[in-house]
Amino acid sequence: MSENEEDLPREQSDSTKKKKKKKEKQSAKKKKKNGEKGEEEKCKEEEEEEVKEEEKNSEGVLLRGIFKVGKKSHDVLLTRTRLTWIPIIPENPTDETSVPQPGVLLLQDVYAVKVKRRRAAGQQSGGAVLGVALFCCKRRGRRLEGDTLHLHNASTEHTHIWYNTLKELITGPSTRPRYLKVFINPCSHKKDAVHIYREHVAPLFKMADVRTDITVTEKKGHALSVMKECKLDGYDGVVCVGGDGSVAELCHALVFRAQLDAGSPEKPVTAVLPLGIIPAGSTDVVSCSVHGVRDPVTAALHIVLGHLQQVDMCSFSSLGQLVHFGFSAMFGFGGQCLARAEKKRWMSSTRRREYALVKTLARLRPEDCQLSFLPAKKTNRDKDSGSVDAEVEESWTTNQGLYLSISIMSVPCLSPHTPRGLAPNTSLTNGSAALIAVGNTSRSEFIKHLKRYGSSSGQFSFSFVETHDVSAVRIRPRSLVGWPEEEESEEEGESKTSPIIQSEASAFTLNIDGELVEIANEVLIRVHPRLITLYGEEVDEAESTVSCSCI
């Protein structure tokens, strides 16, 4: 039933003719110019090549046939990039107004194609051919949802021609993965990462013929140790099913592994494999920043369709030693909150977060530290030379003082709690990070600042808040502050009289991507443009599904 080019609509044949005429004209002009016979032949050959290339790349119809879509017969056309179906409406001399509306499906949105067969209940194979089914994604806001287009035609031959052509078109050379290394953290958030994977992700991978090698992690650091040693050759990507802590471990592992493989202990090396994130945590900031929603189906569809997004990362080092790679760090309030929350692991994640927030606000105290930063422009200019010279060193800005909170973020850190992100002024690939330094102020002013993260804007319009676009930051706490053991007692009154203890310790904790990391003396944070590739896309705002009522 498929037809050849002669049967194409008149409009299309006309356009092809026009193109050929134009080519002939160009050819004549060139011939005149070149003059010599040998060159004429060469020119002709070149032009023929050009015409062939143009025809190959053009929206030429590869297949055309009749299928039933729904209950109506349709004229279906397939090109390299799209499938179009136009209802076949019998001519009606009295009705001049009805113009058939075509349906269009872009092949970039199709992740699987299957032959449909009539089968009895329990029948595993065989069965009469019914047509082809195309499994695709459709967008609903930032969400990607699975959808199916059924093309019905009982001819086995016809169906197989269409199936084979479609299959070839969707599995040709592309960024779509064929084999993935999957890590699942069974302890994330509500301990349902395995269920989320089995229920929402595995069926999509199976449908898209993506093979997987799964590791269910047994403890913290398990994914890192597997990634340090496993053979990466066969994999097209790595997938993390878990919360921000698991994501941080795998991002660090991917860059660290690239560094090991390149034998470059000093300089960060771009991760070889992309990372897919299936959100199964309580906040899922990184996942939200590349998907716009916390939704395992959206995440899985970005993976099977091979949507790749390069992302800037930071290296965190202390006294010349690399400590971690990550996307964000919080010192002061953000670090204190996490430290309190981690001590109450037995609470549900929402309660734990609210408890830590309220308690840390009640005991709000500034950190006395030296904060230095390198504005983004300067380092971008010098980054090609790969060295930090004296001129750059001189351009560091240094402030000493009391800070309630210091945050450095190389990604916007979107989440359902902060739809525009904790750092709305940075993007995934701008090669710099946002430095948000909140100086000492009253509790009520600080709460006002925090509350504005949840609304649309204004969180930085306070005299005590400064923001900078940076490529490096150094934090040196002057006095390292510790908390007395009894501070964690539930009696609020106690805290008012508790003195701030000046600790003699030479280490402090930083909240790096939701994980507490111990740092000796000082931390140097450097931004590395496009160090990792994640499955997803740039989004400017996350879907807001929750609101925090505790402050």
Ligand SMILES: Nc1ncnc2c1ncn2[C@@H]1O[C@H](COP(=O)(O)OP(=O)(O)OP(=O)(O)O)[C@@H](O)[C@H]1O
């Ligand atoms: N089997 C395991 N048991 C305990 N911890 C694990 C296990 N597997 C991985 N981990 C570690 O658990 C830490 C937290 O994981 P994850 O972030 O996925 O969960 P979460 O903390 O509940 O989520 P969120 O950060 O969104 O609140 C990570 O550092 C990870 O390395």
